[in-house]
Amino acid sequence: MQQFDSKDIHIVPVNKGGDYAGVFDSELEFYSSALVYLLNDRRSIYIGESVNIRRRFANHNANDSKKALLSRHAIYSPLFNKSVTLHLEAFLINHFSAEPTIKLLNANLGNNSHYYHRKNDYEALFKHVWEDLKKLKIAKTSFEEIINSNIFKYSPYKSLNIDQQQAVLTCLRTLVSSRKGIFIQGNAGTGKTIIAIYVLKLLVTPIRYFEQFEMEDEFSNEAFSLLKIYRQQEGITEANEAGLRDEIAIVISMTSLRGTLQKVFSAIDQLHSSMVISPTDISKRHYKLVLVDEAHRLRQRKNISGYGEFDKSNRRLGLDMHSGTELDWILKQTDRQIFFYDSAQSIRKTDLSSGRFDELMQSAKYSTLQLHTQVRSNGGQPFTDFVHRLFNMELSDDERFESSNFTIQLYEGFANLREEIFRKESESKLSRLVAGFSWEYRTKEKKNRELYDMNIEGIDLRWNSVAKDWINSKNALNEVGSIHTVFGNDLNYIGIVFGKEIDYDPNTNSIIVYRDEYKDINGKNNTNDEELLFYIKNIYKTLMFRGIRGVFLYAMNPRLRDYFKKHMKVVIKKVTLEN
Template sequence: MIETIDAFDFEITEFDFDSFALSEITKRNLYVSDLWPSVYILISNEVMEAYVGESANIVNRLKNHLTHIAKSKLNKVFLITSPSFNKSATLDIESNLIKYFDADERYKLLNGNAGLASQNYYQKSLYGKVFIDIWGRLQTQQVTKAEISKLNNSDYFKYSPYKSLTAEQLESVTTILELLVNRDKQSIFIKGSAGTGKTIVGIYLMKLLLTDISIYEDENLDEDTLYLLELVKRYKQKVPNPKLALVVPMTSLRDTLKKVFKGIKGLGAKNVIGPSQISDGNYDVLLIDEAHRLKRRKGITNYRSHDDMNRLLGFDEEGTELDWILKQSDNQLFFYDPLQSIRPSDIPKERFDSLLRQSANSLIELKSQMRVLAGVDYIDFVDRLLEGKLKEKELFVKNSQYQFYLFDDLAQMIGVLRKKEEKDGLSRLTAGFAWPWESRAKDIHDIEIQGLKLNWNRVTSNWINSENAFSEVGCIHTTQGYDLNYTGVIFGGEISYDPVKKEIIIKKENYFDRNGKAGVEDPEILKEYILNIYKTLMYRGIKGTYVYIVDKELRKYIGNHIMEYKYA
């Protein structure tokens, strides 16, 4: 039993990957000859591909790999051994190496993603520190290139199909595959609030279904993984060479995922499409991310292209993107959260409810919070705060892992956010659409608060990672679907509080998203959209959310429920 692990209590040894090297590995490494659990990396700098594995019988496993068509083309092996390793530790290190290798982008991974499940074990946090040291050593040996902290903030890491799934996520993947195997045509709903990992489940499934399962034929797999692969095999026997695509309604997120998919072996940018790109034949499976943002013909920017698509597919002008998807696919996986619908152009919840009623036993719910470190309690608190359901002066329970503060001084909030940006990165200022976007056409500022002059995001695609993102203010359309470390949220003049009725109210004249209110006559519907916008913004921050409020009455109300920032 160990209480601490020496940071250098492991070895990384390089060998040629061929039959002659196997006996040399046995001679030179005690832990290999004694069948100690170890981790290994196979690489080729000619084809720039890699494979990561672990085994207690390294030599036998490498012999098997030498007979595998794809793996035998790799020519170097890096063996990671330690007297402190146990089976749980090596499985965890293997899993971490796979997802960080993918994000590092130096090599394309041959690994499939079946069996990558997150598990706890004794002293896991200590082995997490050992992994950081292993990664650093691999950097010095020029096997990897980027720092862990940089990779953690990258889109390639956040949207990796090699993420270790939680038990809940893995169960949902298994259920989806069982439904695909046992039914011919259906709509499956994967429902969950922001941060429950819906997108990760979708991307994991895409990789799993598009990976040649022969990549696993020389591996020893556990029963759960074997069952998962058996389901994939049965589906592909039922539908050889299935035609799949990930449909992403939001342009910015779609562009980001195209870039991520381009770097993954077996996937490509062509696997990520917009709703208007599904006219090219029938799909066996469409996975629809952020399905609540599918559009109808109301308050959209391009009526002509929408009408052209309806005519092409045989619909009148009332046809919607949801109709297109249902017609052009046999199976649909809707990754869905009705509380993130933010515009009148979004398909109404009632339409999804009707479809869901027709899809017996096809609802899968994700409940665990995977983004916000404050967990489900924070999500529930924000929801009740904006719905006016909190008890008088009820405060969010202080959480050592999460910073949640109200600011009276916007400059101070931006200053704190800047320090977080310098330390952790991905710290952004966001706001509700309470100011017109005038800088788009003129060289002027958009927002002025307390003497501070600010501008909306200058770019609409991948603003989160753009060069000047920190000095700009992101709107809902450039932040929805993305993770941030810290989020500053400005509540604008379109949202206030009525202390007599004790409820949040909306001032329509101060709401400047033209398409966000087009054709909305019912004030309660507009209120629902705007509340959903602020909830969605407040769910972005992994480590913290900072709030500034323009309206005095709303500030009084929220000030009774969020602690004020008091630090210098």
Template structure:
């Protein structure tokens, strides 16, 4: 059970006058370590910090040009806090609030800690969850931690703790950006080594409006890094920068992530062809192994030729790699030769020539951050696909699920169960089946032992698309993404020959036309296909499941992969307001008798027009806001029984991970008309549009006997979301 008294969250106005009240806080007034959040509901900006001298720190912030415009301070305190704990909680809040999206953070992205300390997992992880729930009750945070964990905005946020490997690379990159002799940098690293994280971190760092030099995690590197940043800001006070991402789907995902970060904009993430529009000071290229040359481009031939002409380059010999070099004063390429997957990818020899140039510096990332099994798993997969393992050598890990399935039906079921449990679990296959459903949407593409499956219905952000858990993705829709679990289907284009003890490729069963057209060397095609399988086998953070269509390949894999066997204290009320002005300092109070525990009696429609309730001064009032009372204990980690809460009318958009007010539009038998729960939705696409596969309404209670309410597609028709929770009022 969660103890709501583990941590306190207290709200005060952020002003000189309010410092006297803050001095009376038992923790703030005695120099106890605590964490604080400065925010403003109007501008939707916030700043997060930690201190052992609260009054001095807040007084300093009140003199700051930007921070003095913030209007509210929340103090997060606990008798269990120490310096290590507050540093950790501060970093956690920066990471999660940046992805939550309720506020745009003024914090820089340096100095976020990720260190071990006494009782970090046993106690302080729980403290953080309690604090987060209380911040949701205050309206400072909106989404559940679980939903943020699986969001792309969180995964690709620049607010990350860098590893030693990445910090050393960051220093090297900053030195190179200051070196007039260096024009290009190549950062090499395999799948999951943190190339994208480092690219986004550096991009944010160089575009920060104000660098918060909070460099605790850099220890001895602190002064060195600070000096480099100061020099860079002298040279590039407002650098013209772009992040080039060759793959459309991943590019759109990063655009979405950039929209939620202060100082960054979606149009900073561009395609290679957009480089022709202007010259840049600094260009970063993520997944640069997917830059293209003039081979098997299909509909892209015209755009490629047009860009070459605009840049004055010979279309027959240049590649998008040349475009980047021509249009940037400094270029940084994040590169992995082993993730080149088709003939249109720029030649490895072009990158080799670039790396050999005197104006290029090369750095290497080696630590594994994606798969929990670490670098040993990466090496094992490489040896497995290249048939370099000793007979009987298996990979086993207590931290990672790696299983081979004899039944495709069982693997599909296992992946879907993992998706229900953890989210972001997907099936991925080699391109061994034509994409029939692209034009004939009612037909299936893949049939194995009576199990029928369809390829991904969309190429854009398929990982997060509704219904993706019932489809099969390919390399083009998954490269660059993180998943919790993957179910890998080895198709009939890849086989095992026992006599020669080698992997062989059946070109006739490989249906990526642009992936094989023009390839004369069978070994070249084999290398592309092996790169595909290696890449998709390194997508899963928690585990990888495998099924092979070819029986001989399945028997080979059985030698090395384990086979799946069958079966709180209430916040003080705001000061009373004498005169209530509708939609100015007051919102309508609807007497719905909302049930947050068991359903109450069905309520009659109340008179909405006569009763109004005051809201705190920091709340930006609009006609979409209303209040009602929540009865019950099933949300008591966030909403106390009997609390009056502020809601915003449901106007559409995603509700996943949000607390919602749900109305039952029909008499569902025993129960009531309204309930408040955390909303989770799984959808699936049919020919006539999107439909709910299931809605799960989750309790957030200290009483673990409360269970989620799961609604089938038919049952869901009886329910509608009428409001989204904003905060507890009293």
């Protein structure tokens, strides 16, 4: 099999017409080969792909925003074919979208690659291309910093899989139909948030940013056609399109995720932090369209901490103070809605019941679509299935999840798990420790900040000291997060402490919970035992789905630990000097 070498990839300067001043073995081969090119100045960059660079540059030179980009380079290799250059183009667009030193001018259509022979071997070379672009001072940020950034993770420039492409098209078809909206359903990790941001970016990007001659795939062409129909129906023109940014928003219930996305939106061209709003925000004004991410976390007036703002929103909208919900606010204050929903991620009685969503989904006013492909975890859909079956007692004796790309391990010693999280943070970044609600949150009060919330195997620990964007906060590595701090976020590695409130009963072969050991008061008030079990299992499953490369577990209760031992690799407790 042919070995690929990054030395065979050349980044060469070209002039405004696409001509290269140097000499190749075959000049004709350069001008008629598939290649990737970059147009940039100090502030902006545009990335494209072509088999005829001169003709493509002639098109760009007629475009006001691109003709002024006079620093121009082509990325060329005898190893390249059309599939490879489409892949490299999408790769660079996605990574430059997270480069904080320069503004990406590409629209988010036409950036799709597809599977081809030896795709992974080619992609292994692309990191070297990024390093070469750093040497040329076109890229400034390290590859590792880029891929671990929130901007990269939530970039609307992702190459979408077939599942996600169909979801985007279904959203657009719904918007040009008579329906009020759509429900996009999918397990954790199926890319619902990415789809929401992708669609929003598509809708608010000025039409002049789209160049149809670059849309060579069927998905991009259909999406662009639907986008033009939507704009025509809504009376959107180049003269008034800037106003869309005040009429379309994404609704995020969770404080931590909302803070993260506000930072992401402030860094992406055509998006703004004000477009990321809370349900309370929507009670104050009308919107043409909202995309509601994690809709299963919309609240009802049960077990919430502080009723004041909730009641004020209900009164503002003329709704009954006790029965009005955040879903009611959205339906009343918006013309159209796109909901992203997964009932299996409901974790509290506060969360609106699935029955209310079922009513909408069964009505003729809403269409539905189910996502199936796992895109977050390197364990893929098999890991998702494994976790569900682990909690539902559906695994056969000694059945384990095995993968060369993903790690799941049970630690007998908590200290060893914590050491591994520290080690993974040093190696890969974005590695955090989280736990279930078996400990009171004493340090939430300022007067208690010097205390500790928990002690596990002699190690004193505190819950998260901040609510917004905890994962990226200064002291996150030394703290313990909860479901509320990681909801909607990705971690390279996640260490999970299964608390004293969850156990395994060998007599009934079932997962059980101890109500008195569960310290989230608002999470357990007014629940029966079946409901509390449902919520707690959902919390731990959702935590396990946060890990991209690996999940490390520790169980406080020996019987649960013994159950897990049957189904995953065990790391034997190692005594350290500290112990």
